[in-house]
Amino acid sequence: MMRSLFSAVSGLRTHQLRMDVIGDNIANVNTVGFKRSAVTFKDVFYQTLRGGAAGSNDIGGTNPQQIGLGVTLNSIDVIHTQGAAASTNNGTDLMIQGDGFFEVKDVGGNVYYTRAGNFHFDSEGNLVTPDGLIVQDSGGNGINIGTSATSYSIDKYGNVYVDGTQSFQIKLVKFPNPPGLEKIGSNLYAAAAGAGTAIEGVAGDTNFPNTTIIPSALEMSNVELALEFTEMIITERGFQANARTITVSDEMLQELVNLKR
Known part of the structure; x- marks a missing residue:
């Protein structure tokens, strides 16, 4: 249960960073010679519940069972394409x-x-x-x-x-x-x-x-507003989804607490 909360919090943080970059891009849409930046994410380490095993003549192999523990920032890359x-x-x-x-x-x-x-x-x-x-x-x-x-x-x-x-x-x-x-x-x-x-x-x-x-x-700046607004919508939805994960996890924890009554 707590894993889902920590994963969602990491999602909120990284999506907020991405929105910060998008905001800077849009703010500089008319800045001479400005080059937009792009954000990428990466998953963080995993908790292994059960390791994998190779198959044999008597039994087939098994795959590892792992639960991811969220997301983090991978890179903020400056895109040096030619501006208009x-x-x-x-x-x-x-x-x-x-x-x-x-x-x-x-x-x-x-x-x-x-x-x-x-x-x-x-x-x-x-x-x-x-x-x-x-x-x-x-x-x-x-x-x-x-x-x-x-x-x-x-x-x-x-x-x-x-x-x-x-x-x-x-x-x-x-x-x-x-x-x-x-x-x-x-x-x-x-x-x-x-x-x-x-x-x-x-x-x-x-x-x-x-x-x-x-x-x-x-x-001129190489920022394309259509692209930035699309990225903004995707980022906003990602932020909302992670916030919803926190809400649902909290509700499940509340139900667990209510079992004591």
């Missing part, structure tokens, strides 16, 4: 078409990665994110066009032209396992051991042969 393109008519907005991330650095020299290309030039001529992190070029340096430049343009290979002269090329970085990166907020990812070794390059080179950069466009 949104035209902005802003020359410093950049979208990666294909694999890779932009590399950006903060004032302390810490390196981060992002798919959100909503950049702008600051008062010193640095190409920066909305939070002031500087976009890196192919040489690992910040992109700075200075304060006296009269014009600039960026082509599909990330070449930055200042007053008609090619001055920089935007650096791209990819990882063998992008879901292994750590989300840190503000559309940024930090390198982690699970992601593998960074592969650096630029759009169109041997490391990024099928990748281009689309100027004056942004990659």
